Amino acid sequence: MQLASIITGTGAYIPNDIRKNADFSDHTFFKSSGTPISAHNDTIIEKFKNITGISERRYAPAHINASDMAAVAGWQALISSGIDPETLDQIVVAHNFGDIPYDTIQSQNVPSLACRVKHILGISRPECIAFDVLVGCPGWLHSVIQSHAWFTAGMAQKVLLIGTETLSRVIDPADRDSMIFSDGAGAVVLEYQPSATGGQxxxxxxxxxxxxxxxxxxxxxxxxxxxxxxxxxxxxxxxxxxxxxxxxxxxxxxxxxxxxxxxxxxxxxxxxxxxxxxxxxxxxxxxxxxxxxxxxxxxxxxxxxxxxxxxxxxxxxxxxxxxxxxxxxxxxxxxxxxxxxxxxxxxxxxxxxxxx
Known part of the structure; x- marks a missing residue:
């Protein structure tokens, strides 16, 4: 019997707070030298859209933190997979800044976001290990690779892998690049199980x-x-x-x-x-x-x-x-x-x- 690392469920938290490019038209953008950019904001924003493709982005509401979004996305993935949450072997949360309460820039990483998610989801099984991954933007995909290695080593069979971030709370409003970043969470359940079709x-x-x-x-x-x-x-x-x-x-x-x-x-x-x-x-x-x-x-x-x-x-x-x-x-x-x-x-x- 051939076992494979298979995605059996997915979920996402997409915030409802939409910020369009026009919402940045009243900003004053500065160069890294500290001097204002002389170009008109309409020109700056149009050039930004042409390069990045971004017309709008999503920001988390004030009462929602990264771990809250992660829990919602994770719960959706668990429902989608159909597994009992108490059978999870691991909860892995990829992020870069932890929980950042609204209107602050104070990162909170203790306890870990994965432990907070386990708490929010009410998963009590002690053998379900919760830990975070910090590898920049590739962090979620790194957790996929890491879990695949755990599977093949015989150390896990079911994991919940989440990526979550509130980047809107760590951006410099005077920096043009602030328009790139947004908030959200995505999740999958990855299981080590027989491949139904072979090669899956x-x-x-x-x-x-x-x-x-x-x-x-x-x-x-x-x-x-x-x-x-x-x-x-x-x-x-x-x-x-x-x-x-x-x-x-x-x-x-x-x-x-x-x-x-x-x-x-x-x-x-x-x-x-x-x-x-x-x-x-x-x-x-x-x-x-x-x-x-x-x-x-x-x-x-x-x-x-x-x-x-x-x-x-x-x-x-x-x-x-x-x-x-x-x-x-x-x-x-x-x-x-x-x-x-x-x-x-x-x-x-x-x-x-x-x-x-």
Whole structure:
């Protein structure tokens, strides 16, 4: 009997608070030097949309924290899978900033978000181990790889994997890049079980960390409006991140496919971290070029246009939406090959090849 790591349930928390690009029209944006940007806001926002593809994003309501969103997404995934929550072996929550109460920038990581989720869900089984993963935006996909390793080592059979973030609470309103980030949570139940069709589940993976000159491409820094405030916000060296991603991510994705024994022509969908529409399109284009071919139409579903970049939540949320026919023009059927990929702070990259 062949066992496989199979996604049996999905869930997501998508906040109802919509912030459109026009909502930033009254902001005063500054350069990193502390001087105001001279361009008109309409020009700044239009250029931003052309590059990132983002028209709107979602923010969590004031009374909701990252662990609350994680619990909702996790509960949906448990219902979708049909398993008894008390049979879980692990609850793993990927994030970067913990719980940040509204109108503060104080990260709360004790107790861990995974323990908070276990508490909210009322799961009492002590053998259900709860822990967090912090690997930048690739954190959720890292937890998938990690759980697959636990499975094959015989140390777990059922896990709840969640990505959650309230990035709206760590952004610098004076920074143009603040328009990229959003809030949300996505979750899956991953089980180690017999493959119904044979060859189902995780086929292979690749992961890399580049932390020499790349380590601070995404970091925490002071606000651009220099007013003596030492509060730190999430910051990006946008050009550096873009160049790094285009150089490194396609190679890691190819490594994953090659290790999995899968041809590029067998890939049905590529679910890449929703970081930047133009960047993601170019990554996929370069991946196919590595195989001497061009990327087909409709291979890369996107949600960034209306959900923004919610870091670790983007991939599981996107998979949940497609699985439930919520992304127009995209569907997933049994036997389809899915290539997941992510890049983010560290700098970290990972990819997973999965047969539905």
């Amino acid at each position: 589940g995780i086929l292979g993976y690749a992961a890399q960390t580049h932390s020499i000159e790349e380590v601070d491409y995404i970091n925490m820094g002071k606000g651009y409006k220099q007013n003596g405030n030492d509060t730190l916000f999430i910051k990006m060296k946008g050009r550096k991140v873009y160049e790094y991603a285009l150089k490194r991510v396609p190679l890691a994705m190819k490594e994953c496919l090659d290790k999995s024994g899968i041809s590029i022509n067998e890939v049905s969908k590529i679910l890449i971290h929703q970081a930047n529409e133009k960047m993601d399109e170019e990554i996929v284009k370069r991946l196919y070029e590595l195989y001497g071919t061009s990327s087909p139409k409709n291979v890369m579903p996107m949600s960034i246009q209306w959900l923004g970049n919610s870091s670790v939540a983007t991939i599981p949320t996107l998979y949940h939406l497609i699985r439930n026919n919520k992304i127009a023009g995209h569907k997933i059927s049994g036997g389809d090959i899915i290539l997941f990929a992510s890049v983010g702070a560290g700098m970290n990259i990972n990819a997973v090849c999965y047969r539905v």
